[in-house]
Amino acid sequence: MITVQNLTKRYGDHVAVDDVSFVCKPGQVTGFLGPNGAGKSTTMRIIAGLTPATSGSATVGGVAYTDIPNPGTEVGVLLDASAQHAGRTGAEILTLSALTMGLPRRRVDEMLDLVSLSPKEAGRRVRNYSLGMRQRLGIANALIGDPRILILDEPANGLDPAGIHWMRSLLRDYANRGGTVLLSSHLLHEIEIIADEILVIGQGRIVTAGTKDSLLAGAGTRVRSLDDVALFDALRRADIRTQAVPDGGFTTDATPEEVGRAAAAAGVALIELRTGDGAQLEEMFLQLTADTQREQPTPQGAL
Numbered sequence: 001m002i003t004v005q006n007l008t009k010r011y012g013d014h015v016a017v018d019d020v021s022f023v024c025k026p027g028q029v030t031g032f033l034g035p036n037g038a039g040k041s042t043t044m045r046i047i048a049g050l051t052p053a054t055s056g057s058a059t060v061g062g063v064a065y066t067d068i069p070n071p072g073t074e075v076g077v078l079l080d081a082s083a084q085h086a087g088r089t090g091a092e093i094l095t096l097s098a099l100t101m102g103l104p105r106r107r108v109d110e111m112l113d114l115v116s117l118s119p120k121e122a123g124r125r126v127r128n129y130s131l132g133m134r135q136r137l138g139i140a141n142a143l144i145g146d147p148r149i150l151i152l153d154e155p156a157n158g159l160d161p162a163g164i165h166w167m168r169s170l171l172r173d174y175a176n177r178g179g180t181v182l183l184s185s186h187l188l189h190e191i192e193i194i195a196d197e198i199l200v201i202g203q204g205r206i207v208t209a210g211t212k213d214s215l216l217a218g219a220g221t222r223v224r225s226l227d228d229v230a231l232f233d234a235l236r237r238a239d240i241r242t243q244a245v246p247d248g249g250f251t252t253d254a255t256p257e258e259v260g261r262a263a264a265a266a267g268v269a270l271i272e273l274r275t276g277d278g279a280q281l282e283e284m285f286l287q288l289t290a291d292t293q294r295e296q297p298t299p300q301g302a303l
């Protein structure tokens with residue numbers, strides 16, 4: 001179990017994490033979704049005892065990470081796959097971890113096997129690894145102490161689609177055996193594939209949270225018309241609350257039938273009316289994080 005309560009982190013005047021609370025339960029893969037700069041890494045670094053919180057608390061298995069005597073055997077952490085020592089081989093990195101945690105050396109081969117790094121690859125220096133190989137090595141390093149809790153920051157970065165599905169199976173098995181997983185990503189489709197529970201963060205705040213299924217269901221109905229002003233009025237008169245979508249039209253928690261009836265009663269012609277699906281979760285994610293996205297500087301040459 002990971003428990004985060006009213007966590008806030010300020011850097012000077014800037015609030016990177018703003019009163020964040022959540023729980024990650026055993027048996028579940030919790031996806032931490034938000035655009036770059038939303039506060040995911042800062043939250044995870046605080047949980048892993050690397051950054052002090054300004055206020056609030058974070059515990060893993062009921063205690064602060066820094067109070068765990070041999071933390072690698074309780075909590076596996078992968079915060080930055082590229083931060084591994086570039087001059088060491090993959091096998092050396094895992095051997096050092098095994099020795100530090102007092103584990104038998106055979107754990108190294110077991111982990112290499114688990115993440116599909118061949119003996120030849122394990123003998124290469126990490127500076128010659130692709131990002132995907134570094135992620136696999138980082139996951140092996142996080143799992144080597146057989147922890148009950150895993151904290152992974154953007155572990156799917158650099159993995160190809162087959163690698164992402166591989167990771168889903170690995171984490172699914174881990175969670176099915178009672179493990180707790182907190183995993184971050186700035187890409188909705190990665191979280192949709194891998195996670196059971198989703199926490200969405202924008203500008204340091206949790207904007208929505210729930211099971212993947214409930215968030216999909218909660219996406220409700222998508223409706224567009226030839227005249228969105230008239231549609232808005234018609235839905236308001238029927239006590240149907242709406243959220244405007246940037247591309248036009250609305251999303252609402254009402255059913256398609258309720259929306260269709262309200263529009264028909266007002267003589268509004270609809271050009272789209274459908275129930276929640278994956279695309280709607282994407283719309284919701286874009287909507288929820290639109291302000292954050294707009295504040296990101298546009299990279300040179302991106303347009």
Ligand code: ADP
Nearest residue numbers: 011014016034035036037038039040041042043
């Ligand atoms: P994410 O992981 O979601 O991309 P981060 O947690 O890395 O977001 O960053 C959240 C915010 O905190 C960003 O605005 C970032 O610039 C800021 N930030 C992160 N670390 C520091 C730091 N050490 N000093 C100052 N600001 C920081």
